[in-house]
Amino acid sequence: MPEPAAHPAAATPPDSTARQEAAARELVERARHRDEEAFRMLVELHRDRAYGLALRITRSRADAEDVAQEAFVRAWEALPGFRGESTFGTWLHRIVARRALDRVDSLRRRQRRELDLDDAAAEPAPAPAARDPLLAARLERLVGDLSAPQRAVVSLFYGQDQPVEAIAATLGLPENTVKTHLARARAALREAWLAGDGETT
Amino acid sequence: MHDCTAFERWLDDGRPALQAEAAHAHASGCARCASLLVLEDALAAPFAAPAPRGFADAVMLRVRDAEHRRAIARARIEAPAPWWVSAPAEPAAALALVGASLLLWRAADVWRGAVALAGTCSAWAAGAGFTGLTAALGGAFAPARALGATAQSTLLFVAGTATLAAAWGLYAAADRVVARASGFVRGAGTPATRR
Numbered sequence: 001m002p003e004p005a006a007h008p009a010a011a012t013p014p015d016s017t018a019r020q021e022a023a024a025r026e027l028v029e030r031a032r033h034r035d036e037e038a039f040r041m042l043v044e045l046h047r048d049r050a051y052g053l054a055l056r057i058t059r060s061r062a063d064a065e066d067v068a069q070e071a072f073v074r075a076w077e078a079l080p081g082f083r084g085e086s087t088f089g090t091w092l093h094r095i096v097a098r099r100a101l102d103r104v105d106s107l108r109r110r111q112r113r114e115l116d117l118d119d120a121a122a123e124p125a126p127a128p129a130a131r132d133p134l135l136a137a138r139l140e141r142l143v144g145d146l147s148a149p150q151r152a153v154v155s156l157f158y159g160q161d162q163p164v165e166a167i168a169a170t171l172g173l174p175e176n177t178v179k180t181h182l183a184r185a186r187a188a189l190r191e192a193w194l195a196g197d198g199e200t201t
Numbered sequence: 202m203h204d205c206t207a208f209e210r211w212l213d214d215g216r217p218a219l220q221a222e223a224a225h226a227h228a229s230g231c232a233r234c235a236s237l238l239v240l241e242d243a244l245a246a247p248f249a250a251p252a253p254r255g256f257a258d259a260v261m262l263r264v265r266d267a268e269h270r271r272a273i274a275r276a277r278i279e280a281p282a283p284w285w286v287s288a289p290a291e292p293a294a295a296l297a298l299v300g301a302s303l304l305l306w307r308a309a310d311v312w313r314g315a316v317a318l319a320g321t322c323s324a325w326a327a328g329a330g331f332t333g334l335t336a337a338l339g340g341a342f343a344p345a346r347a348l349g350a351t352a353q354s355t356l357l358f359v360a361g362t363a364t365l366a367a368a369w370g371l372y373a374a375a376d377r378v379v380a381r382a383s384g385f386v387r388g389a390g391t392p393a394t395r396r
Contacts, residue, residue, distance in 0.1 A: 036261065043257045052250035065253050072260040073267055139243045158244040186213065193240045194233060 028088045032079045039079075043072055046089055050096045053159065057100035057151050058107075059144055067103050071096040093160050094170040097152050101171060104148040142192045150185040153178055208234045212241055293369035300361045308354035315357060 024045070030038035050071060055064035075082075075092050082091060143151055152171060156162045164182070168175040208231070211217065211224045228234040288294055304311055326332075348356070 036264065039264065040257055040261055043260045047252040047256050047260075048249035051252040051256065052248045055250050056248055061253070065256065065259075068252065069256070069260050069263055073263045076264045077267060135239070135243050136246070139240070154244065155248065159246075159248050161245075183213075189240065189244070190209075190237055194236060 024088065025084075028079075028082070028084070031076070032082060039076055042088065046092055047072075049089065050092055053093055053096045053155055054100045056140070056143060056155050056159075057097065057148055058103055059151075063103050063107070064100070067100045068096060071099050074099070090160060090162070093156070094166075097156055097170055098172070101148060101152050108148075138196065142189050142196075145192065146185050146188060147181075149173070150181045150188075153181040154185045154189070157182055205231060205234055209237065212237060216241070291369060293365050293372070297362055297365045300365065301358055304354050304358045304361070308357075311357060312353050 024042075027038045027042050027045075031042055047068065051064055051068045054067040054071070055061065058064045058067060071092060074095050075088075078095075082088070143154065146154065149171070153167055156167045156170065157164070162170070164175055164178050167173075168178045171178070173181075204227075208224055208227050211220050216224070224234075225238075228238050
């Protein structure tokens with residue numbers, strides 16, 4: 001009896017990262033063609049990072065949830081025009097960052113009008129899931145002390161590995177402004193981090 | 202790498218591999234720079250936070266809601282309003298209104314202007330050898346000369362309205378021809394975005 005033909009996947013075990021990327025690309029392609037089930041799977045794949053980015057910028061759970069959801073809806077609407085020049089995740093995170101910054105701006109304007117306290121900034125953001133929760137919580141505390149544009153720039157630069165030019169395009173800011181935000185954020189973070197070393201050790 | 206300033210510059214440059222060994226060697230003997238390296242690693246770590254329960258369901262609800270609203274908007278574009286609703290919104294209707302107002306306000310002046318224009322056209326046509334046209338224009342205006350100012354104005358108004366209606370009809374026909382040729386429907390977005 002002849003041996004059944006081995007499944008191609010079994011014959012050449014594909015690299016799991018490449019397989020995941022291919023699966024993600026397929027999902028994006030299906031979602032581009034208005035496949036809601038595929039889009040739902042994309043939402044489930046990217047929701048934590050999108051929410052995390054929104055949370056880092058807005059510092060408010062409710063706003064972060066709303067902003068992340070809005071960003072997904074916007075992504076769904078714009079998907080037919082998505083050319084795949086960057087990954088879906090990078091593209092989505094640009095939308096999230098832009099919307100989160102807009103939300104912070106409008107909140108600030110409203111608060112200024114109402115002469116109220118800065119509730120959004122006062123609400124502590126929960127520590128994101130990381131390998132070392134204590135370290136992550138400490139970092140989030142420090143990041144929370146930065147201004148909203150600085151938080152957005154730092155998140156995109158470090159978390160998304162985006163170059164300054166891409167961040168400038170995403171946030172609609174001049175490149176030099178992004179560089180200034182980045183330099184000031186770095187300086188502030190390093191200073192606060194080193195100052196906190198004594199407390200934590 | 203011999204000092205902390207150079208180490209920080211290395212961090213700012215995105216930790217290039219070329220100087221990585223020297224930088225790590227420096228950090229191993231400097232508590233401050235070792236701590237900065239920990240900060241840099243923490244910053245570069247993914248910052249995902251668990252999304253609230255029901256997040257995906259809420260997104261899909263909003264997606265369906267957006268789709269529903271788009272479908273309604275599309276239906277509105279594809280099923281245009283009846284002519285008696287859309288006609289007043291057309292530029293030709295506004296022009297007709299302006300023309301009618303002008304006639305009512307300055308009927309005699311408009312009539313004199315029209316006669317003068319007709320005379321000029323007639324002379325030009327006669328000069329160009331179109332004697333038939335000259336005779337037709339003369340014939341058309343001859344009976345009107347005998348009429349009163351009100352009748353003349355009414356005649357002009359009817360002629361003006363008919364001219365504008367004909368212009369509008371020509372424009373609409375041209376629009377349909379262009380739409381058929383390019384697949385572009387006015388008010389429905391560009392051909393690329395139209396689905």
